[in-house]
Amino acid sequence: xxxxxxxxxxxxxxxxxxxxxxxxxxxxxxxxxxxxxxxxxxxxxxxxxxxxxxxxxxxxxxxxxxxxxxxxxxxxxxxxxxxxxxxxxxxxxxxxxxxx
Amino acid sequence: xxxxxxxxxxxxxxxxxxxxxxxxxxxxxxxxxxxxxxxxxxxxxxxxxxxxxxxxxxxxxxxxxxxxxxxxxxxxxxxxxxxxxxxxxxxxxxxxxxxxxxxxxxxxxxxxxxxxxxxxxxxxxxxxxxxxxxxxxxxxxxxxxxxxxxxxxxxxxxxxxxxxxxxxxxxxxxxxxxxx
Numbered sequence: 001x002x003x004x005x006x007x008x009x010x011x012x013x014x015x016x017x018x019x020x021x022x023x024x025x026x027x028x029x030x031x032x033x034x035x036x037x038x039x040x041x042x043x044x045x046x047x048x049x050x051x052x053x054x055x056x057x058x059x060x061x062x063x064x065x066x067x068x069x070x071x072x073x074x075x076x077x078x079x080x081x082x083x084x085x086x087x088x089x090x091x092x093x094x095x096x097x098x099x100x
Numbered sequence: 101x102x103x104x105x106x107x108x109x110x111x112x113x114x115x116x117x118x119x120x121x122x123x124x125x126x127x128x129x130x131x132x133x134x135x136x137x138x139x140x141x142x143x144x145x146x147x148x149x150x151x152x153x154x155x156x157x158x159x160x161x162x163x164x165x166x167x168x169x170x171x172x173x174x175x176x177x178x179x180x181x182x183x184x185x186x187x188x189x190x191x192x193x194x195x196x197x198x199x200x201x202x203x204x205x206x207x208x209x210x211x212x213x214x215x216x217x218x219x220x221x222x223x224x225x226x227x228x229x230x231x232x233x234x235x236x237x238x239x240x241x242x243x244x245x246x247x248x249x250x251x252x253x254x255x256x257x258x259x260x261x262x263x264x265x266x267x268x269x270x271x272x273x274x275x276x277x278x279x280x
Contacts, residue, residue, distance in 0.1 A: 021121035071254030078261035
């Protein structure tokens with residue numbers, strides 16, 4: 001029997017690693033992959049709580065997160081390809097068309 | 101026995117997750133992220149949700165990471181491998197990450213409300229996948245349909261975004277030829 005706090009700790013560690021990737025790396029692709037890692041750590045937490053409380057709704061939230069993530073990745077990579085056709089850079093700092 | 105498996109999977113997941121952030125080459129990042137997703141799928145099996153494990157492997161490893169790899173192969177990543185890893189203004193970022201870690205630690209270790217929520221309950225679900233599907237298609241039918249609409253919109257949007265503007269250029273050329 002594994003205590004649920006282990007899963008929560010693993011989820012927190014993976015979330016912090018993903019946040020480090022989003023904040024530290026300047027490559028757009030790696031930023032997107034770190035976002036995936038953060039979403040997955042959230043999934044671990046949801047499923048661990050659902051398992052602990054014997055409630056299938058945790059798994060259902062995880063299913064929805066997976067579906068929305070797939071949509072997000074398709075859109076993000078489409079935007080990336082369209083962006084690289086106009087501007088030859090992968091650095092986040094150089095992508096300042098919107099003056100953000 | 102379960103605990104040894106959990107420790108093994110958690111260590112490999114953390115290591116590959118670190119490699120995603122640390123690796124210079126985006127292809128190495130993508131492959132180690134795929135490995136991390138497989139470990140997380142195995143953790144889902146330990147958590148008694150085999151359906152989610154299969155979905156994780158299908159969607160993340162099979163679809164998302166392959167899409168990432170295709171995009172990486174379409175681009176020129178050799179130039180990226182030479183860029184500096186950590187830029188100068190990274191010190192505030194480390195403070196943000198440290199604050200996040202401390203916050204998670206206090207939430208997990210010292211929150212009474214979280215520990216009240218985590219009190220174990222007794223009822224045991226039989227046939228978990230049947231329960232899952234009944235809940236999904238009975239109580240969460242509307243969100244399910246909305247997710248399908250979102251996926252359709254994402255499909256159309258990705259096609260429109262990634263389409264080359266050859267047709268637009270041809271149209272412009274024809275109008276320019278007609279103009280004089």
